[in-house]
Amino acid sequence: EEVGAGLTIGVKNVAKGVIMGVSDVGGDVLTVAHQAVKGAVTEAAQIGADVAVVASRAVHGVIEAAKEIGGNVGDVAQAAVEGAIDAAGAIGNTAVRAVKEMLVGFIGGVREVAGAIQPSAASEQQDAPPSTTTT
Numbered sequence: 001e002e003v004g005a006g007l008t009i010g011v012k013n014v015a016k017g018v019i020m021g022v023s024d025v026g027g028d029v030l031t032v033a034h035q036a037v038k039g040a041v042t043e044a045a046q047i048g049a050d051v052a053v054v055a056s057r058a059v060h061g062v063i064e065a066a067k068e069i070g071g072n073v074g075d076v077a078q079a080a081v082e083g084a085i086d087a088a089g090a091i092g093n094t095a096v097r098a099v100k101e102m103l104v105g106f107i108g109g110v111r112e113v114a115g116a117i118q119p120s121a122a123s124e125q126q127d128a129p130p131s132t133t134t135t
Contacts, residue, residue: 008044008049008050008053008054008057009057011044011054011057012057012060012061012064013061014036014040014058015033015036015040015057015065016061016064016065017061017065018032018036018065019032019033019036019061019062019065019066019069019076020068020069023069023071029066029069029071030075030076030079031079033062033076033079033080033083034079034080034082034083034086035083036058036062036080036083037055037059037062037081037083037084038083038086039083039087040054040055040058040087041054041055041058041083041087041088041091041095041099042091045087045091045095050098051087051088051091051095051098051099052095052099052101055084055087055088055099055102055103058080058084059077059080059081059084059103062076062080063076063077063080081103084099084103085099085103087099088100
């Protein structure tokens with residue numbers, strides 16, 4: 001018998017409902033997307049459920065909600081993926097690897113997940129202060 005089967009089945013609907021409710025009251029959907037997925041993954045680990053499956057289903061629910069509320073699906077997905085990776089990072093390297101692999105398949109490409117996980121070199125250069133050299 002799989003531990004946490006109810007969690008893996010229901011987490012998509014819970015994540016979707018939370019995002020839709022927060023949107024209805026004008027709350028910060030991005031922050032809640034991040035925290036909802038992070039919380040789901042953290043709790044899944046605590047009860048011994050498959051954190052990668054829970055992460056995937058929670059992200060899926062958040063994305064469905066973003067589509068329904070007319071939100072920026074890319075930004076919401078990124079916030080959700082970052083939440084999953086943050087939670088997995090607190091669990092351990094094996095969890096991070098499993099979550100990344102599951103989300104790469106779910107999101108549909110390495111670029112989206114890699115961009116959510118770590119900024120590209122180009123964006124890091126844009127954030128860096130201008131260099132001052134004197135000759």
